[in-house]
Amino acid sequence: MRLSSFFLPTLKETPTEAQIVSHRLMLRAGMIRQTSAGIYAWLPLGHRVLKKIEQIVREEQNAAGAQELLMPTIQSADLWRESGRYDDYGKEMLRITDRHEREMLFGPTNEEMITDIFRSFVKSYRQLPLNLYHIQWKFRDEIRPRFGVMRGREFLMKDAYSFDIDADSARRSYQKMFLAYLRTYARLGLKAIPMRADTGPIGGDLSHEFIILAETGESGVFCHKDWMELDVLKDAPNVEDDLQPFFDQVTAIYAATDEKHDAATCPVAESDLVSARGIEVGHIFNFGTKYSKPMNAVVAGPNGESIPVEMGSYGIGVSRLMGAIIEASHDDNGIIWPDSVAPFNVGLINLKVGDAETDRVCLDLYGKLQAAGLDVAYDDRDERPGAKFADMDLIGLPWQLVVGPRGLKSGVVELKRRATGEKEELSVEAALAKLTA
Numbered sequence: 019m020r021l022s023s024f025f026l027p028t029l030k031e032t033p034t035e036a037q038i039v040s041h042r043l044m045l046r047a048g049m050i051r052q053t054s055a056g057i058y059a060w061l062p063l064g065h066r067v068l069k070k071i072e073q074i075v076r077e078e079q080n081a082a083g084a085q086e087l088l089m090p091t092i093q094s095a096d097l098w099r100e101s102g103r104y105d106d107y108g109k110e111m112l113r114i115t116d117r118h119e120r121e122m123l124f125g126p127t128n129e130e131m132i133t134d135i136f137r138s139f140v141k142s143y144r145q146l147p148l149n150l151y152h153i154q155w156k157f158r159d160e161i162r163p164r165f166g167v168m169r170g171r172e173f174l175m176k177d178a179y180s181f182d183i184d185a186d187s188a189r190r191s192y193q194k195m196f197l198a199y200l201r202t203y204a205r206l207g208l209k210a211i212p213m214r215a216d217t218g219p220i221g222g223d224l225s226h227e228f229i230i231l232a233e234t235g236e237s238g239v240f241c242h243k244d245w246m247e248l249d250v251l252k253d254a255p256n257v258e259d260d261l262q263p264f265f266d267q268v269t270a271i272y273a274a275t276d277e278k279h280d281a282a283t284c285p286v287a288e289s290d291l292v293s294a295r296g297i298e299v300g301h302i303f304n305f306g307t308k309y310s311k312p313m314n315a316v317v318a319g320p321n322g323e324s325i326p327v328e329m330g331s332y333g334i335g336v337s338r339l340m341g342a343i344i345e346a347s348h349d350d351n352g353i354i355w356p357d358s359v360a361p362f363n364v365g366l367i368n369l370k371v372g373d374a375e376t377d378r379v380c381l382d383l384y385g386k387l388q389a390a391g392l393d394v395a396y397d398d399r400d401e402r403p404g405a406k407f408a409d410m411d412l413i414g415l416p417w418q419l420v421v422g423p424r425g426l427k428s429g430v431v432e433l434k435r436r437a438t439g440e441k442e443e444l445s446v447e448a449a450l451a452k453l454t455a
């Protein structure tokens with residue numbers, strides 16, 4: 019992509035309405051535009067990152083055996099009356115009436131709809147276990163949308179739903195998602211800590227929130243200080259293995275949200291306990307037959323008996339993750355994208371547009387880097403070098419390749435790693451070799 023024609027409306031001024039750094043940087047980098055309170059348009063740069071996050075989430079769900087489908091955003095109120103949640107959900111639900119006076123709603127979540135799809139087709143225990151997911155926009159009329167995409171009213175979520183014949187099998191489905199979540203966050207360059215969370219009236223120990231520690235987080239959290247240094251995936255099993263030992267090992271290290279934490283009963287000595295704030299980037303829980311019973315989602319068991327299925331649901335805040343990644347990875351100059359989700363892999367900076375040799379070398383590099391499968395943002399704008407460097411730091415691409423007439427005279431270009439600031443002068447060929455290695 020040539021920046022001269024790329025729609026990248028960066029801001030020079032710091033937007034005053036943004037209270038946290040990720041929101042400020044997303045606005046300044048021209049990634050999003052608020053269209054109503056808590057509702058955002060995703061501009062090309064933001065959209066590229068959103069798609070990359072989404073794709074990593076998708077790959078890890080697929081690897082764990084979940085199957086993607088796509089349910090609509092608009093749902094019928096009738097389904098929610100069956101589960102009893104139509105009245106319970108309250109003002110957070112955006113209710114809509116269609117031209118025939120039918121009551122509809124913009125889905126805040128999909129337990130009812132997926133249960134309806136399930137019961138329409140699945141009749142036998144032999145068709146289980148099953149895990150279905152989609153990545154779809156949700157609407158929740160949050161009383162206080164804030165922090166940009168972190169707490170929006172319209173937001174993108176991955177939500178998966180598991181169906182099992184009994185509690186043991188449901189536990190296994192839960193553990194698969196637990197592992198898939200850890201892998202997903204690791205690929206996004208994040209350290210997410212699974213924390214025991216409130217299960218509500220159903221009880222049990224099968225609910226975890228995945229939390230990124232950050233001062234700007236909305237949740238108060240507590241964890242053992244061992245979590246700070248820990249890489250839980252170092253000895254992680256494969257998804258087909260027995261996951262119980264891994265699950266037990268990871269969950270034995272204390273971590274709980276403030277709703278679950280109780281100083282009086284906490285097993286960790288005060289000196290070993292970290293009290294911090296965190297961002298909830300995922301939430302998984304097993305809720306047994308909470309929906310299958312009232313909605314009559316039953317299958318025939320081995321002896322023909324009718325069994326309500328055991329269910330779980332598993333959410334990841336895809337759009338919130340973008341804010342969380344920036345909270346975790348930025349400096350005074352801007353965003354520092356992890357390679358896995360960067361909107362472009364390389365920013366190619368032409369220091370003197372119009373200088374024949376500089377233009378020629380840049381175009382050659384641009385073509386070769388793209389041919390090697392890299393996404394390249396080629397800054398061919400007629401701007402001062404200082405402005406180009408500042409914009410490149412702001413949008414946070416992992417590599418900056420700087421080409422100018424002075425360097426070319428001595429046969430070199432400059433390669434900068436955004437995360438470390440490390441710069442290196444090398445030949446055009448060596449730069450290409452390093453970036454495409």
Ligand SMILES: Nc1ncnc2c1ncn2[C@@H]1O[C@H](COP(=O)(O)OP(=O)(O)O)[C@@H](O)[C@H]1O
Nearest residue numbers: 167168169170173298299300301333334335338
């Ligand atoms: N208003 C929101 N804006 C952005 N992301 C959200 C919002 N609400 C929830 N999410 C994301 O979706 C995930 C699943 O949501 P869920 O646990 O059902 O919501 P909540 O914790 O608000 O009850 C959360 O872990 C979070 O990452």
Ligand SMILES: [Mg+2]
Nearest residue numbers: 227298300301
């Ligand atoms: Mg939650």
